[in-house]
Amino acid sequence: MGKPDAEGHGLPDLPPEWGRVVVPDDASALATEAAQIRHELRRAAGRPGPHRALAVPLLIVLVAVLTTLAGLLAVTWPRANRGTDRPTPAPYAPPAALAGRALPALDLVDAGQSPVPLRGLLPAMIILVDGCLCADRVAEAVAAAPAGVAVVTVSGGRAVTAPPPVERNVRALADPAGGLRSFLGQPARNGTATALLVDRAGVVTRVLPELGPVDAYREDLSALTA
Template identity: 70%
Template structure:
């Protein structure tokens, strides 16, 4: 099936009254039109040629016009034909990397909310391991962090619109505070968007300084050394 020129609505050098030129994918598709045009030209030229006289004065202009049309169409087919087999570019996958310069900065003075929608100052919970669960509740990752957190370190889960209820942590594990960040202040501070199925961790020391950002918690080994030093 034919297709219009991919570079624009019109073609340079052709009369505008011709309308939009459709270029077929296969040049053989023009065979029927070319044969019909030749028959019409013969019908026009024959009556105009009186007996004993030379060829019709319209024959040469019509022949030139026919050659020009066929040449133009053939050129368009030659130009557009390779486009149908042009391979599509492979999508580029951007790695999920931690934001540059986030570590070493003080935690912003944000007020999060608990399940009763009461404000909770974030800096009042340090030292803490803050787990952003707006992309994934990830209860196993939360339970592992609570089990590894040393005494005095709070594990905080931060959801998006509302605090997510948590199951009680196992015996001896650190207390887990379930909070929410409806305004998205932490994500804006990190410049790190939420991803489905991914939990992000922030490790903050007792001075309120962000020690490390773990963009994607895959195992406890991603944060274990830093978590053990938060209570120092």
């Protein structure tokens, strides 16, 4: 029918003469006891003498018992579900399919905070380094990029950060407004760089949610010169 409260945290003290109190899982389980007490009260109310005098105290005790048990039930009921109602972190999903879409006309900034139209640097491999500078991966991209294809790194905020030791071969910019991240539809992830390959017409040809070895995108990079 029920279970005693084993922890006793936050519960009112009960008179010891009540003995072991069992909290029912459903308050409707008290209906039988309540009906029996009401029946006794009606019988006592119809009798002369001291029985009538006991009706009011018994009614008060009944209300106190039912209120106490209802409170115990309210306190103990959620315990079976504790720890199961916490939101489950959503797994990372790669950016939506952007291949074939036009790159927005975004103005980024250089180290001197001068605006730089991103579409004016095409064709390009654009690497977002707001989650990871990933110098080794950027160096591989620079070495593999054919002539005429720019490698652009984009950091978050207004501070421009270029991963060493390839600063001289990379156009390092910053995206204060976060327009490029908004276009991707995914936040930055620690330890991960994201890259876009964009042809000279401004069309995204490939998105690399996690920039990996150059062999995974070498052909697409070379195709930007076509």
